[in-house]
Amino acid sequence: MIxxxxxxxxxHHYQGIELSGHAGLADDYQEGQELVCSAVSALTLNMANSxxxxxxxxxxxxxxxxxxxxRFRFTGDVSSDxxxxxxxLVFGLQDIEEAYGEPYIKIRFKEV
Numbered sequence: 001m002i003x004x005x006x007x008x009x010x011x012h013h014y015q016g017i018e019l020s021g022h023a024g025l026a027d028d029y030q031e032g033q034e035l036v037c038s039a040v041s042a043l044t045l046n047m048a049n050s051x052x053x054x055x056x057x058x059x060x061x062x063x064x065x066x067x068x069x070x071r072f073r074f075t076g077d078v079s080s081d082x083x084x085x086x087x088x089l090v091f092g093l094q095d096i097e098e099a100y101g102e103p104y105i106k107i108r109f110k111e112v
Contacts, residue, residue, distance in 0.1 A: 002040055002068065004093055004107040014086040015112055016059075016073030019044060023104045036104040039096055047089040048072050057082040 002023055007016040023036035048061055058076040063069060074082065090107075097105045 001103050002037070002105045004040075004097075004105065006090055006107065006109045007073070007112045008109050010111060013078060013083065014090065015078070016071070017044070017086070017089065018072075019070045020068055022068045033104060036096060036100050040093065040105065043089055043092045043096075044070055044072075047085050050085050051082050054085075055079050055082045 002019055002021045005018045006014060007018070008014050019040065023033040023040070048059075051057055051059060057074060057079050059072060059074050061073075062071045078086075093105070093107055097107050
């Protein structure tokens, strides 16, 4: 299962995201797991690349493909463009969670 943790400030602004795990296990194959993994990866990497390309916002990112880990955290002020990109990512991930749910993806929010 992909565990998504969205880091949010008390004023409901997203400050980062962490994803870990995979949508399914090779020894416990389930229909649709590649679709969920691909969709989550595409949305997440597109958000990070878009923040880097279209904004001046500073951030840190880390990934480990084997474990399915991806961390992204803003290190300064978050522009309105970056806010829109993060909102879009979370919206897309929530759509995937609503459509597929467990055992594929679980989203939680953590106040920072």
